[in-house]
Amino acid sequence: MTTYEKNPLPRKELENLIIDRDHHCISIYLPMDKKGKEQNKHLAQARLKKCIRQIREQLLDRQINKKEIADFLQPIEQLVDATGLWRNPSDGLAIFLDREDGLRYYKIPISFEERAYVMGHYYLLPLLPLYHNDGLYYLLELSQDHVKLYEASRYHFKDMHLEDVAPRQLEEAVGFDFEQNNLQFRSGQSAHGATFHGQGAGKEDFKVEMLEYFRMLDKGVQKLISDPKAPLVLSCAQRLYALYAEVNTHNNLHKKYLTGDPEFTKDYKKHQNSWQLVEGYFKKSQFDKMKKFNEFYHTQKTSYELNTIIQAALNGKVDTLFLEKGSDVFGIYNKEDRKVTLNGKHEIFNASLMNLTAIRTFDQGGQVYILSSEEMPVKESPMNAIFRY
Known part of the structure; x- marks a missing residue:
């Protein structure tokens, strides 16, 4: 008899990850291999090695010396040879590392896109599907x-x-x-x-x-x-x-x-x-929210403008957030003047504003739905939102 946990990442664990840690929070997402043939080729371990190289480069760009980087990344390096981890896989693996709490990793029943991310917070957007359209x-x-x-x-x-x-x-x-x-x-x-x-x-x-x-x-x-x-x-x-x-x-x-x-x-x-x-x-709740978006489409209760939605999420105004799967929006958010600057791509000091918007919405009790481009209420924008007021 197989017993599945009610949620492979309990909400309290996610809430702990939401808290800002230090300037160099590392987030890695990998698909895992369930078939013996792929496991024998060590493809997942090779993907992890690739992500470690990307993380090392991002840390070097932040002017951290090689010895400090090597010491910092050692817990993740050790996962490469953790045979039990790879022999008992789920669909995906999420790895998190910071100086305060050290290494944490979770086997998740989602086949993630490969990603390596360094910022002053964790990249948690790929985990949010665990918390919508689920129920007992x-x-x-x-x-x-x-x-x-x-x-x-x-x-x-x-x-x-x-x-x-x-x-x-x-x-x-x-x-x-x-x-x-x-x-x-x-x-x-x-x-x-x-x-x-x-x-x-x-x-x-x-x-x-x-x-x-x-x-x-x-x-x-x-x-x-x-x-x-x-x-x-x-x-x-x-x-x-x-x-x-x-x-x-x-x-x-x-x-x-x-x-x-x-x-x-x-x-x-x-x-x-x-x-x-x-x-x-x-x-049904997702369908009801999409219907509500369409009903209020021509009012100030909804938006598909990125700046408007990001600012609203930071102010706790977003009731429901629809995000286009596979998309991202990068830029800089200045906490002091609450100003958002959008950029075209991920650079050293650019954060994922889609991640920020989703996490702030989720953390303040809003609903976050990650949808295919065909499912989005307004397909021309990667973010759609319903506001609380």
Whole structure:
């Protein structure tokens, strides 16, 4: 059984990374290799070496001597030979280093674009997709002789051990007579060998027994579910979904369900299939925000002007920020006079203003969505925003 953390980078960890550290915060993002063939070629390690060279050059440009750079980068250098790190990969690796807190790194289920960044703050924009369109849901697997309950989210899948608080199969709920009754129902024979003529009655008995079984399961499910508003997804046959719906007391039984035999499906596949089923439910808030942007497009409640959005984010005015995936905006922000100067490319003292805008919005409770260029409300700009006032 694979257990996924609710979020591979808890929000508190991200908040710690948001705090400014010193003049030389190092951020490195890499895709990792999951296939043995690529792992054997050490491609991910080669990418890390390349990023280290880029970081070294950026530090030299800042007039830091080679000995100091070598000492500073040693913790990252040691990761190159950390065999366990590369043999147990996720999709991506995020590495952070500063003088105050030293080295931190996280394996993240996002295949990052390769990036090496040095500034007086961390580059955290690639991590923000971890915190939007995600949410808690539950997956309940049902059959006559198999039951499982999982707590899940986009990056989290955990067995809740329903069998500890509810019967594991129908026989436990209705007694040993179930086997005889079920055999009789399937074969048309009574327990004494006589032909069973009441087919309708047999089906009705089966329904009564299943409803009793599901009532007991429902009580167990309610004991284990921590969020009464989270969607409950069923994995079962169609007739069992209808029966469970009759006795269900959970506030949010998902209308769509998974079919097939869940007992012989691998956990990663259960997680993948169930997330695909509920993803649209959690994306609703994003769609609602995009609709709101379009409604207020010709008012001062929205903007796609970079300077306006950056200033608004720094003043805590941005409610929702839409960013174009793969784009960036560089420049200088003067904290004293709150002046923003845009530049065309990343230079020594130019910071990513898209990163700054996103982090300030996120840190002040706003929503940040990173979208493809086709999804952006106003496609001519890499930043769109809805303002709080």
